[in-house]
Amino acid sequence: MTLARHVGLALLGAVVLFVLTVKLDPFRDFQIAEVAAYVAAVAGLTVLIGQSGQVSIGNGAFMAIGAYVTALLLLHLQWPLEAVFAAGAAAAAVAGGIVGVAAARLRGPYLAGATLMLAVALPSLADKYSGTLGGDQGLPVTITTPPWLGVTFPPTRWLAWICCAAALITLILLANLGHSRIGRSWRAVRDNEVAASLAGLHVGRMQILAFVMSAACAGLGGALLATVQAIASPGAFTLTLSIGLLTAAIIGGLGSLIGSIWGSLILVFLPTYAQNVATSHGLSSSISSNVPIAIYGVVLILVMLLFPAGIQGAIRRLLGPVTPAATAPLNALRRQAPASEHQKEGIK
Amino acid sequence: MQEFLEFTLGGLAFGMIYAAIALSLVLIWRGTRILNYSQGGMAMFTTFVAYSVIQHTGNYWLGFATALASGLVLGAVLERTVIRPVENKPPMNAVIVTIGLLVLLEGVAGMIYGGQFKSFPPAFSVTGLKIGNTALGISANDLFTAGAVLVAALLLAALFQFTSVGLRLRASAFNASVAQLLGVRVGRMLTLGWALAGLIGALAGVLVTPQTFLYPNSMDAIFVLGFTAAVIGGLESPVGSVAGGLLLGLVTSYAGGYLGSSLVDLFGLAVLVLVLMVRPAGLFSPSATRQV
Numbered sequence: 001m002t003l004a005r006h007v008g009l010a011l012l013g014a015v016v017l018f019v020l021t022v023k024l025d026p027f028r029d030f031q032i033a034e035v036a037a038y039v040a041a042v043a044g045l046t047v048l049i050g051q052s053g054q055v056s057i058g059n060g061a062f063m064a065i066g067a068y069v070t071a072l073l074l075l076h077l078q079w080p081l082e083a084v085f086a087a088g089a090a091a092a093a094v095a096g097g098i099v100g101v102a103a104a105r106l107r108g109p110y111l112a113g114a115t116l117m118l119a120v121a122l123p124s125l126a127d128k129y130s131g132t133l134g135g136d137q138g139l140p141v142t143i144t145t146p147p148w149l150g151v152t153f154p155p156t157r158w159l160a161w162i163c164c165a166a167a168l169i170t171l172i173l174l175a176n177l178g179h180s181r182i183g184r185s186w187r188a189v190r191d192n193e194v195a196a197s198l199a200g201l202h203v204g205r206m207q208i209l210a211f212v213m214s215a216a217c218a219g220l221g222g223a224l225l226a227t228v229q230a231i232a233s234p235g236a237f238t239l240t241l242s243i244g245l246l247t248a249a250i251i252g253g254l255g256s257l258i259g260s261i262w263g264s265l266i267l268v269f270l271p272t273y274a275q276n277v278a279t280s281h282g283l284s285s286s287i288s289s290n291v292p293i294a295i296y297g298v299v300l301i302l303v304m305l306l307f308p309a310g311i312q313g314a315i316r317r318l319l320g321p322v323t324p325a326a327t328a329p330l331n332a333l334r335r336q337a338p339a340s341e342h343q344k345e346g347i348k
Numbered sequence: 349m350q351e352f353l354e355f356t357l358g359g360l361a362f363g364m365i366y367a368a369i370a371l372s373l374v375l376i377w378r379g380t381r382i383l384n385y386s387q388g389g390m391a392m393f394t395t396f397v398a399y400s401v402i403q404h405t406g407n408y409w410l411g412f413a414t415a416l417a418s419g420l421v422l423g424a425v426l427e428r429t430v431i432r433p434v435e436n437k438p439p440m441n442a443v444i445v446t447i448g449l450l451v452l453l454e455g456v457a458g459m460i461y462g463g464q465f466k467s468f469p470p471a472f473s474v475t476g477l478k479i480g481n482t483a484l485g486i487s488a489n490d491l492f493t494a495g496a497v498l499v500a501a502l503l504l505a506a507l508f509q510f511t512s513v514g515l516r517l518r519a520s521a522f523n524a525s526v527a528q529l530l531g532v533r534v535g536r537m538l539t540l541g542w543a544l545a546g547l548i549g550a551l552a553g554v555l556v557t558p559q560t561f562l563y564p565n566s567m568d569a570i571f572v573l574g575f576t577a578a579v580i581g582g583l584e585s586p587v588g589s590v591a592g593g594l595l596l597g598l599v600t601s602y603a604g605g606y607l608g609s610s611l612v613d614l615f616g617l618a619v620l621v622l623v624l625m626v627r628p629a630g631l632f633s634p635s636a637t638r639q640v
Contacts (some may be wrong), residue, residue: 050441076383105628108439109383113579120572121613130374170476180538199626243385243447250444290564297452304441304448305433 006175010168011285017168021160025236031154031268037224039238040170040262041259042248044217047174050255051183052101052210053190056105058115060242061122063222069230070223071139079229081143085166088223096215100208119242138233140225141186143340161342170217177213178257186210197245218245251303253312262311270296354485355605356598361490363597364497368552369574370581370589372545374489376453377583378521379541382442386426386449388571390546391553393453394419394563396461398554408469411498414548423546427539454564463563493555500551501590504544506587517541518558573600576616580623582630591631595619596603 021029023282045059066088073084074237099118103111126133133139145158187205189194197203226232271292278288307314369387376384384390398415401406408547420437426449468524472488508514519527520537528534553567553573560566581588596616603615 044457069429092537102625107628109377109583110579110624112383112443113575114617114620114624116572117576118615120569121617124610124613128608128614239572247444247447250440254438254440256471285463287459289463292455293458294452294455297450299446299457300448300451301445302447304437305430307369308434308437308441314453 001188003075005058005174006172006194010172012165013168017030017160017164017276021157023163026154026156029154029160031272033156033163033228034225035261035264036160036167037228038245038248038267039167039219039221039261040224041169041218041221042252042260042264042267043170043174044056044214044221045245046249046257046260046263047178047217047318048210048214049249051178051190052186052207054102054207055108055112055290056115056211057112057242057246058099058118058122059214059218060119060237060239060243061115062096062218063225063241063245064123064126064237065092065095066219066222067141068126068133068139069219071232072224073141074140074141081162085220085223087190087282088219092219092222093212093216096212096218097208099215100211102208103211104204109304110161116239119237119239119343123237126234134233136234138231138235141232143227147176159228162280163228166212166220170220171260173214174217175257182209238308247300251300251310253310253314253316256312259310266299270299285300285321350482351605354483355601357484357486358490358605359598361486361494361597362493363577363594364590364599365552365593366554366577366596367590367593368497368500368548368555370573370578370593371497371504371586372487372548372552373575373578374581374583374586374589375541375545375548377578379517379538380427380442381439381445382431382435383575384542384545385446386453387574388546388567389450389453390419390426391549392424392562392564392567394455394546395468395553395566396457396559399461399466399562402469408471412471412554415554416547418554419546419548419550420543421546423549424539424543425544427542431537431542432535441574450575457591458564458583460625463565465561465563468554468557468562472615473612474558483581489558495609496551498556500538500548501586502534502634504548505586523638573616576620579632581633582627583630585630588630607640 024032041063043060045056047183049055068089069088070084072088079087088261099115099198100127102114106114123302126138127135135253143159144246145153149158185201185206188201189203193203196206205254222237225236229236243269248267249260250263251266252261253259261328274292274295275288278291281288283291303311369391373384376382376387387580394415397418398411401410405411427467430449430523431442434445444609462541469487470487472492474487474489476487477484477491508518516527516532517537517540519530519532520534524534544603552570554572557566560570561586572595573596576607577592578589579592580595581590596619599615599619600612606610607615
C-alpha cells in the first residue's frame, strides 16, 4: 500500500518534471539536473540524521568518491551509464561502511568532527595521485545523448531526465526503507539505544547500515553532479559542499524526504537568484558576488529561528495536525545532558 | 636532525594556534553545549577590523587590541541575538545557526573588503632564529605567538580557578538549573563564555593571519584543524585543547615537512581517527567509555 503510494507520488513528480524540462530553456534544465543530483545526496543525509540519529558533515567526501568512480569508469571502460552510476554509489557505500564502523563508536560532536575532517582530507587524494585522478584539474565526465532521441535533442534536457529519474528512484527506495523494519529499527536505535538493544536490535550494525545507505546516496549524488558539471575535480567537493548538504537537510526539515527537495532547491536557486538581483541593481562586483553568500547565511539563521522544524515542518504545521513522523526526529535529537552530569552520576 | 628540530619547533608554534581555536570552542561547548562553527569566521572578521585599524593608524598594537576587544563584543552580541533563541532547541538547529553566521560573516567581509588576499603584518620579525649556526625553524614572531596563546590559556585557567566569576562560570556549565537556584545569573555567564571565546578566537586570528594572508575564507582551514584539536582533546577540557592542538601541530608539521603538503589533512584525519578509536570522547574526556 505504502509502496503504491510512493510510486504514485514519484510518477506524478516524473510527469511534472517531464513537462517542466520540455517547456523550460536549457539553462533551467541544467539547474533542474543539479537540484536532482543534490536531492539524491541530501535525501540520504536527512534519513541518516533524522532517522538513525547520527550526524555526518562529511558526505561531500562520499559524493567525491561517486564522482571519481564515474569519471574513471567512463574514461577507461566506457560502461553504460546506469552501471556507472550504480558502481559510483556502490564504491561510496563501501567507503561509507568503513567510515560507519568507526562512526558507530562516536557520538554527536565527535562524529561531527571526524566526518568534517574526512570532508577536508579526502579531496587531497586527488592531488596526491594526480596521475590517475587528474590533480587539481580533475577528470572530464562526458556523456552523449542516446541516438534514439535524435541529433537535435538538447543535451541538458537529457541530463535533467537522467538526474531526475535517479533522484526519484532514490526517494522511492528511501521512503520504503523508512517504512520497513530497517527504518523502524533506526528510529528505535535513535530514540533509545539501550531499549533498542534490549529489544534484540544490534545497535552498531543498524548505525553502520545507516551510514552505508547515506554514503550510497551521496555517491549517486556525486556521480550525477559530476555528470551535470561534466567534470570530477577536487574543487567541486570542498567543505562548502559538505556543509551545504547538511544545511539543506536541516532547513528542508530533518528526516523528511520532501524536505530534502526544498533544501536542494534553496541550495541551487537562492545563490543564483540573489546574484541576479544584486547585479541588476548595479552593485559593484565585490559586493554583488558576496551578496548571495551573505543572504544564504541570513536565510539559514532565519529559517532556524522562525521554523525550528525546517521548511517541511512549517508546511506540515500549516496544513493541519502534525503527524508523528514529522515531530519524532526532532524530539529524538534533543540536547543531550552535559557530560559533566553523567560524570556526577558515575561518581555516585 | 636539523630538519627534525625545525619541524618540531614549527609544529609546536602552529599547534598553539590550533590550541587557541580549540580553547575557544571548548569555552562555548562547556557553557552552552553548542559547537560554534562560526568561530573561524568570527576570528577572520575581527582580524579584518584589526587590518583596518592598522591601515589607518599604522600602529600594530592598536590593531591587536581592537581585534581582541571586537572579538569580545562580537561573541557577546552574537550570543545575545541569534544564539540565545536556539539554546534550548534541538542541537542541529544551533549547528545550522552557527554555520549561517559563518556564511554571513564571510559574505559581509567579502562585501566590505573584497575577495583579494591581503597581507597582514606580524607583531615581530619573521626571520628564522638561530643558535650558533643551527637554524631553529621558528622566528621571534612564532615565539610571541606561542607565548601569547599560552598566557591567554593560563589567564583563562586562573579566571576559572581563582575568581568568583570563574566559579559562577563553572557552576553554570556544570549544572545550569542548580546554578540558577543558587543565584547565578546563568544567562549572563553564557554571554560571558561566548565573549571570552570570541576574544581567544580573535587572538588566534591576528596571530595566524601573517602566515596565511587575509581573505574572507582565510580561517576555514585553521578552524577545521582547531576543531579537530578540540575533539582530540575531548571538548570538555582546556588542557585537552592545548594538548590536542600541539599534537595536531606536530603531526601536520612532520607530515607536511617529510611527506609533502598534500598529505597534511590526511594525517590530521588519521590522528583524529586513531585517538577517537582508542578514546571515543577524546584524550582528556571525563570518562573513557560512553555511558550506555
